[in-house]
Amino acid sequence: MRKLFKNISYLATFDSKDNELENAYIYIEDNVIKDIGTGNPDFEVDEIIDCKDMLIMPGFVNTHHHLYQSLTRNVKGAQNAKLFDWLVFLYERWKFIDREGFYISSIIANYEMMKTGVTTTTDHLYLYPYGLNEAIDAEIEGAIRAGIRFHPTRGSMSMSKKDGGLPPDSVVQTEKEIIKESIRVIEKYHNPEKYSMLRIALAPCSPFSVTPDLMKETVKIAEEYDVLMHTHVAETLDEDEYCLEKFGKKPVDYMEELGWLNPRAWFAHLVWLSDSDIEKLAKNDVGMAHCPSSNMRLGSGIAPVTKMKDKIRIGIAVDGSASNDTNNMIAEIRNALLLQRVKYGADALTVKEALRMGTMGGARVLRMDDYIGSIEIGKAADFIGFNLNRLEFAGGLDDPLGAVLMCDGKQVDLNVINGEIRVKDGEILDDDLPKLIEKHNEISKRVINSI
Numbered sequence: 306m307r308k309l310f311k312n313i314s315y316l317a318t319f320d321s322k323d324n325e326l327e328n329a330y331i332y333i334e335d336n337v338i339k340d341i342g343t344g345n346p347d348f349e350v351d352e353i354i355d356c357k358d359m360l361i362m363p364g365f366v367n368t369h370h371h372l373y374q375s376l377t378r379n380v381k382g383a384q385n386a387k388l389f390d391w392l393v394f395l396y397e398r399w400k401f402i403d404r405e406g407f408y409i410s411s412i413i414a415n416y417e418m419m420k421t422g423v424t425t426t427t428d429h430l431y432l433y434p435y436g437l438n439e440a441i442d443a444e445i446e447g448a449i450r451a452g453i454r455f456h457p458t459r460g461s462m463s464m465s466k467k468d469g470g471l472p473p474d475s476v477v478q479t480e481k482e483i484i485k486e487s488i489r490v491i492e493k494y495h496n497p498e499k500y501s502m503l504r505i506a507l508a509p510c511s512p513f514s515v516t517p518d519l520m521k522e523t524v525k526i527a528e529e530y531d532v533l534m535h536t537h538v539a540e541t542l543d544e545d546e547y548c549l550e551k552f553g554k555k556p557v558d559y560m561e562e563l564g565w566l567n568p569r570a571w572f573a574h575l576v577w578l579s580d581s582d583i584e585k586l587a588k589n590d591v592g593m594a595h596c597p598s599s600n601m602r603l604g605s606g607i608a609p610v611t612k613m614k615d616k617i618r619i620g621i622a623v624d625g626s627a628s629n630d631t632n633n634m635i636a637e638i639r640n641a642l643l644l645q646r647v648k649y650g651a652d653a654l655t656v657k658e659a660l661r662m663g664t665m666g667g668a669r670v671l672r673m674d675d676y677i678g679s680i681e682i683g684k685a686a687d688f689i690g691f692n693l694n695r696l697e698f699a700g701g702l703d704d705p706l707g708a709v710l711m712c713d714g715k716q717v718d719l720n721v722i723n724g725e726i727r728v729k730d731g732e733i734l735d736d737d738l739p740k741l742i743e744k745h746n747e748i749s750k751r752v753i754n755s756i
Contacts, residue, residue: 306334306335306351306352306724307332307333307334307348307349307350307351307352308332308333308350308351308352308353308354308686308724309330309331309332309333309346309348309350309352309353309354310330310331310332310333310354310356310361310721311330311345311346311353311354311355311356312328312330312355312356312357313326313328313329313330313331313356313359313361313690314327314328314356314357314358314359314360314693314705315327315329315359315360315361315693315705315706316329316331316341316360316361316362316680317360317361317362317363317680317706318341318362318363318679318680318681319362319363319660319661319664319665319678319679319680320679320680320681321679323657325706326341326342326343327343328343328344329341329342329343329361330342330343330344330345330346331361331680331686331688332346332348332350333686333724335724336500336685336686336723336724336725337500337683337684337685337686337724338680338681338682338683338684338685338686339682340682341680341681341682354719354726356690356719358692358693358694359690359691359692359693359718359719360690360691360693360705360706360708360709361680361688361689361690361719362660362664362680362688362689362690362706362709363424363664363665363677363678363679363680363687363688363689364422364423364424364425364664364677364687364688364689364720364721364722365418365421365422365423365424365425365621365634365635365638365663365664365667365689366423366424366425366426366620366663366664366666366667366668366670366671366673366677366678367418367423367425367426367427367620367621367622367623367634367637367667368427368571368573368592368594368595368620368621368622368667368670368671369427369429369535369573369594369596369622369623369624370414370426370427370428370429370622370623370624370625370626370632371428371429371430371431371432371624371625371626371627371628372407372410372411372414372415372428372430372444372447372625372626373399373402373406373407373410373411373430373432373440373444373625374395374399374410374625374626374627374628375410375413375414375417375626375627375632375745376402376406376410376627376745376748376749376752376753377395377398377399377626377627377749377752377753378626378627378630378631378749379630380394380395380398380627380753382394383395383627386603387541387543387603387604387605388540388541388543388603388605388628389471389541389543391603391627391628392471392472393471395627396471396472396473396476397473397756398752398753398755398756399432399434399476399752400434400435400473400475400476401434401751401752401755401756402432402434402440402748402752403434403437404437404439404440404443405443405748406748406752407430407437407440407441407443407444407447408443408444408446408447409447409741409744409745409748410444410447410745410748411428411443411444411445411446411447411448411450411451412447412448412450412451412741413741413742413745414626414632415447415448415451415453415632416451416733416735416738416741417631417632417633418453418623418632418633418634419451419452419453419720419722419727419728419733420716420717420720420728420731420733421632421633421634421635421636421715421716421717422634422635422689422714422716422717422720423453423634424453424454424677424687424688424689424720424721424722425453425454425455425456425667425668425671425673425677425687426448426453426454426455426456427455427456427457427458427506427535427671428444428448428455428457428458429458429460429508429510429535429537429573430444430457430458430459430460431460431461431462431508431509431510431514432460432462432476433461433476433478434475434476435475435476436478436482438482438486438489441457441459441490444457445457445494445503448503449502449503451727452722452723452725452727453722453727454502454677454685454687454722454723455502455503455504456503456504456505456506456671456673457505457506458505458506458507458508458533458535459486459487459490459491459505459506459507459508460508460509460510461478461483461487461508461509461510461515461519462476462477462478462509462510462514462515463477463478463479463480463483463509463514463515463516463519464477464513464514464515464516465477469551470513470514471513471514472514477514480515480516480518480519480522483519484519484522484526487507487523487526488526488530490505491505491507491526491530491532492530495530495532497531499675499676500676500685500723502723504532504533504671504673505532506527506532506533506534506535507523507526507527507532507533507534507535508534508535508536509523509536510536510537511536511537511538511540511544512536512537512538512544512547512548512552512556512559512560513544513547513548513551517552517562517563520563520564520565521563521564524563524564524565524567524569527569528569532569533569533570533571533671533672534565534569534570534571535570535571535572535573535594536565536570536572536573537572537573537574538556538557538560538572538573538574538575539555539556539557539572539574539575539576539577539578539582540573540574540576540577540600540605541576541577541603541605541606542577542606544556544577545577555579555582556577557578557579557582557585557586558582558585560572561585561589566585566586566589566591567589567590567591568589568590568591570591570592571591571592571593571594571618571620571670571671572586572591572592572593572594573593573594573596573622573624574594574595574596574599574600574605574608575593575595575608575613576600576605576606576607576608577606578608578609578613580612583609583612583613583616583617584616586613586616586617587613587616587617590617590618591617591618592617592618592619592620592669592670592671593608593613593617593618593619593620593670594620594621594622594670595608595610595619595620595621595622595641595662596621596622596623596624596629596637597621597637597640597641597644598623598624598629598631598636598637598640599623599624599625599628599629600644601640601644602628602629602630603628607644607645607647607648610641610645610654611645611648611649611653611654614654614658614662618666618669618670619662619666619670620662620663620666620667620668620669620670620671621634621637621638621641621659621662621663621666621667622637623637634663635709635710635713635714635715635716636713637663638659638660638662638663638710639659639710639713641654641659641662641663642654642656642659642710656704656706656707656710656711657706657707659710660706660709660710664678664679665678665679666678685723685724686721686723686724687721687722687723688721689717689719689720689721689728690717690718690719690720691708691709691714691717691718691719692718693705693708695718697712697713697714697715698712698714716731717731718730718731
């Protein structure tokens with residue numbers, strides 16, 4: 306299928322030269338960008354999409370999430386809790402999520418992200434209620450249904466309350482089962498090829514939810530199967546205190562001891578870091594998923610992104626919907642920009658730097674920058690568009706690209722993933738969406754009221 310996106314008013318490529326074009330076009334064949342330029346090209350095509358008055362840019366890459374948590378957004382009992390209390394409260398509800406819940410929540414969360422510009426996302430699924438190993442199969446099916454480029458992680462928890470952890474027995478698994486299932490999911494779903502729509506990583510939940518042995522075994526499996534590794538690190542001061550008391554080390558030093566400071570790894574949050582922590586992360590080429598809204602919502606702190614932005618790979622992430630309460634990637638990148646300025650000053654993070662973290666930065670974190678993250682010949686046809694004639698952009702077009710953040714773009718008008726139009730004129734192209742939302746709310750109510 307040959308498609309021509311023409312008359313693009315403003316094209317921001319995010320390529321190595323930061324090329325920005327006016328009156329531009331993008332020509333794609335099937336799922337790959339074959340040509341980019343200006344003017345009116347003469348291609349024989351199957352479909353022409355007129356992008357007059359539109360800003361086109363690469364799709365956003367979300368680097369950390371818990372899709373199932375969209376079922377428990379804005380729960381009154383957890384609205385004002387810090388992380389550990391928030392987790393304890395919600396674990397008692399999450400243990401009642403069934404296969405359908407994981408499937409429907411995956412569709413809904415992915416669709417909301419797609420409406421706010423996401424074309425690629427990961428997910429950290431560490432919750433398997435009552436041994437429901439098919440939870441990850443269900444969320445993968447949901448992501449395929451939504452049409453998003455997906456890099457989920459087979460997460461895990463092996464330590465319940467009786468072992469000194471936070472979750473109940475009903476949502477943890479034995480290490481033997483975790484290892485078996487990790488291998489199963491990799492062998493069944495992981496596609497390492499260029500332009501892949503589905504890759505798998507491994508992700509023990511956190512230093513306080515699995516044993517050191519499982520963390521070390523995860524490194525071995527990741528190396529054997531050549532996949533990435535992910536976990537939460539240095540999110541709160543409580544975690545600092547826990548690691549010091551339990552392991553005699555702070556989180557980053559503990560990760561180093563376990564063999565997790567290596568180029569396969571990316572960590573969510575990284576809020577509480579010393580200068581030496583940052584140097585260790587940089588030296589070992591560890592990536593970061595920055596989650597500003599979640600860190601604000603839970604009162605966790607402000608990650609030192611300004612100190613790290615020229616040293617390590619940084620992507621932006623909406624985090625789980627229950628610790629953010631939205632799946633809005635535009636708002637997330639805007640919050641990343643503003644939060645750094647609160648602590649480090651008005652020039653701490655530029656608009657372009659924040660947008661780059663949301664695009665190429667995320668692609669580099671997920672090791673997919675050879676085919677996503679920028680609009681270039683030979684890359685996957687993943688890009689998004691904003692109609693610049695919308696109300697929120699009025700008077701803000703001196704820098705059309707900057708208007709996406711500075712004027713709060715809210716949502717996209719166009720989303721193209723792997724060459725397929727998934728959002729058109731601001732609407733998800735799925736006639737079943739109202740029924741899916743209704744079902745999602747029905748499941749949510751059941752889960753929340755389950756105890």
